Amino acid sequence: MIISVASGKGGTGKTTVAVNLALSLNNVQLLDCDVEEPDAHIFLKPKILTKKTAYLPLPKINYDKCDFCGECAKACNFNAIAVLKNKVLVFPELCHGCGVCKLVCKKNAIQEKNREIGVVRKGNAGEIDYADGVLKVGEAIAPPLIRGVKKEINPNKTVIIDASPGVSCPVVEALSNSDYCVLVTEPTPFGLYDLKLAVGVLRKMSIPFGVIINRDGIGDNRVEKYCEKEKIRIMMKIPMSKDIATLYSKGIPFVTEMPEWKERFMDLFKEIKNEITR
Amino acid sequence: MKQIVVISGKGGTGKTTLMGAFAELAKNKIIVDCDVDAPDLHLILNPKIKETHEFKGSKEAILDESKCIKCGKCEENCRFEAIKNFKINPFKCEGCGACAIVCPVNAITLSEKIAGYWFVSDIRLGPMVHAQLGIAEENSGKLVTAVKEKARTLAENNKKDWIIIDGPPGLGCPVIASINGADLALIVTEPTMSGIHDMKRVLKVTNHFGVTAVVCINKYDINPEISEQIEKYCDENNIDVAGKISFDPIVTKAMVNGKSIIEYPDEKVSLEIKKIWERIERCLNE
Numbered sequence: 001m002i003i004s005v006a007s008g009k010g011g012t013g014k015t016t017v018a019v020n021l022a023l024s025l026n027n028v029q030l031l032d033c034d035v036e037e038p039d040a041h042i043f044l045k046p047k048i049l050t051k052k053t054a055y056l057p058l059p060k061i062n063y064d065k066c067d068f069c070g071e072c073a074k075a076c077n078f079n080a081i082a083v084l085k086n087k088v089l090v091f092p093e094l095c096h097g098c099g100v101c102k103l104v105c106k107k108n109a110i111q112e113k114n115r116e117i118g119v120v121r122k123g124n125a126g127e128i129d130y131a132d133g134v135l136k137v138g139e140a141i142a143p144p145l146i147r148g149v150k151k152e153i154n155p156n157k158t159v160i161i162d163a164s165p166g167v168s169c170p171v172v173e174a175l176s177n178s179d180y181c182v183l184v185t186e187p188t189p190f191g192l193y194d195l196k197l198a199v200g201v202l203r204k205m206s207i208p209f210g211v212i213i214n215r216d217g218i219g220d221n222r223v224e225k226y227c228e229k230e231k232i233r234i235m236m237k238i239p240m241s242k243d244i245a246t247l248y249s250k251g252i253p254f255v256t257e258m259p260e261w262k263e264r265f266m267d268l269f270k271e272i273k274n275e276i277t278r
Numbered sequence: 279m280k281q282i283v284v285i286s287g288k289g290g291t292g293k294t295t296l297m298g299a300f301a302e303l304a305k306n307k308i309i310v311d312c313d314v315d316a317p318d319l320h321l322i323l324n325p326k327i328k329e330t331h332e333f334k335g336s337k338e339a340i341l342d343e344s345k346c347i348k349c350g351k352c353e354e355n356c357r358f359e360a361i362k363n364f365k366i367n368p369f370k371c372e373g374c375g376a377c378a379i380v381c382p383v384n385a386i387t388l389s390e391k392i393a394g395y396w397f398v399s400d401i402r403l404g405p406m407v408h409a410q411l412g413i414a415e416e417n418s419g420k421l422v423t424a425v426k427e428k429a430r431t432l433a434e435n436n437k438k439d440w441i442i443i444d445g446p447p448g449l450g451c452p453v454i455a456s457i458n459g460a461d462l463a464l465i466v467t468e469p470t471m472s473g474i475h476d477m478k479r480v481l482k483v484t485n486h487f488g489v490t491a492v493v494c495i496n497k498y499d500i501n502p503e504i505s506e507q508i509e510k511y512c513d514e515n516n517i518d519v520a521g522k523i524s525f526d527p528i529v530t531k532a533m534v535n536g537k538s539i540i541e542y543p544d545e546k547v548s549l550e551i552k553k554i555w556e557r558i559e560r561c562l563n564e
Contacts, residue, residue: 009289009290009318010288010448011288011289012289034448036287036447036450036453036479037287037288037447037448037479037480039472039475039476042472042475057357075375075379077336077373077375077388078374093454096372096374097357098358098376099355099357099374099376100374103355103376103379103380135449135450137449137483138454138486139450140454141450142450165289165315165316165448166316166446167315167316167413167414168315168418169372169415169416169418170448171414173370176369188530190294190318190321193316193321194316194318197315200413200414201413201414204369204413205369205414218527218530219530219534246500246501248470249468249469249470249501250470250501251470251471
């Protein structure tokens with residue numbers, strides 16, 4: 001079973017929920033798919049056992065064969081190639097590694113070389129199987145690395161996926177094939193606006209979902225009213241608590257200091273299972 | 279004309295709160311929201327939209343099943359796992375067109391799609407350019423670039439002194455597009471282990487692209503020890519700490535009321551943010 005944790009707005013508590021849920025269950029694998037800013041390792045302190053470099057193919061021009069016809073630049077939908085009179089410019093930061101340039105080149109003048117885009121790290125944190133992706137600094141495109149992390153999915157485990165904020169391609173890539181998604185929000189106008197966007201993503205992708213309100217008490221009740229109106233289940237509320245915030249700041253998952261929360265996360269998991277089989 | 283971008287690496291550290299304040303504090307400026315994925319600045323600044331533009335940033339492959347001979351060439355050539363069992367998954371398709379090129383019976387066409395909208399608006403404090411990426415869409419970097427180009431033209435035509443940009447979280451394509459050409463990146467962090475970790479990563483990005491960065495620590499008093507660590511790190515790496523902002527529930531209260539924190543001018547946090555703005559102004563005018 002794959003449970004993903006997403007949010008729309010950043011900093012609402014995705015990693016907090018993903019990590020504390022993982023620590024409350026048995027037979028778990030946690031995948032941190034926020035490859036731009038992976039933070040779950042700060043809380044789980046996993047022992048990293050393997051590091052695999054992830055690559056994306058990048059076109060390389062063979063000038064002995066190239067006749068500067070410009071077909072590659074015309075076919076590239078990402079503006080990643082420009083053909084000049086006697087030179088071909090490739091822009092790695094725009095290239096998606098799709099291979100279209102190579103497909104259309106009649107002179108067979110394009111080869112591909114691997115370009116490093118990041119690292120997939122694997123290991124364990126106690127009983128938890130752990131994997132994450134770390135995007136190389138300066139790299140623009142996260143989805144291929146997210147796909148690399150998701151290749152590590154172990155179908156025999158309960159898989160928890162920590163997604164990145166936002167509602168665009170990296171989030172879609174992280175959420176695809178999830179059995180359920182937990183949306184973490186905060187009870188503020190920003191939280192609500194971005195929650196609505198995230199709900200739109202999940203409805204479009206036909207993934208069942210529920211909401212967790214984090215820092216309950218800091219704002220207003222518009223998130224609750226919205227969920228009620230939209231018949232969205234509020235699975236849990238985590239109160240605004242100085243203790244939880246302090247533990248978070250130190251990189252300590254709060255279930256380890258507040259064991260009563262373990263049961264609540266176990267209940268959450270039961271509820272998710274019920275929702276999926278319903 | 280100077281361009282400032284507010285970023286953070288980690289989400290939820292207070293970028294938009296600061297932007298709402300800068301909109302009040304800066305004179306003769308244009309305000310830009312480049313968090314096109316999850317834009318929130320409009321919730322504080324209440325823009326009146328004057329122009330709406332379609333953003334045609336990407337394409338998607340469409341299969342005509344009546345023509346398909348199920349040869350499987352498309353699936354073989356798709357590098358995004360977007361084609362399975364002679365069906366195209368629109369969420370995985372990146373619109374590269376490889377499938378259309380290899381299809382022997384022309385059953386696949388690439389169609390341009392509207393991937394979002396961008397707007398030119400008026401706020402009480404001047405012009406604003408902002409956008410909304412379509413749900414589950416891609417190419418947010420391109421939309422950011424479109425928004426910034428418009429902002430730049432407007433700023434030049436109207437002789438503005440400042441372009442102030444609210445950036446997205448993370449450090450991928452929309453962030454890179456946001457910081458491109460900026461005179462200064464203000465990195466908003468918080469004194470948590472995640473905050474410091476993500477700040478260090480985003481500082482590497484600004485450094486990589488040669489953009490000068492300064493840091494401000496939001497809610498610095500929730501963990502003074504880590505705040506000190508951040509200051510020490512910045513000091514050792516020659517990064518200016520433009521200021522520190524206290525934790526105060528009034529910030530959330532202002533947001534709930536749809537107001538900028540500067541509309542509560544006597545609050546300590548407002549004064550702290552004002553000082554940060556003055557320091558940035560000085561820093562860029564030097």
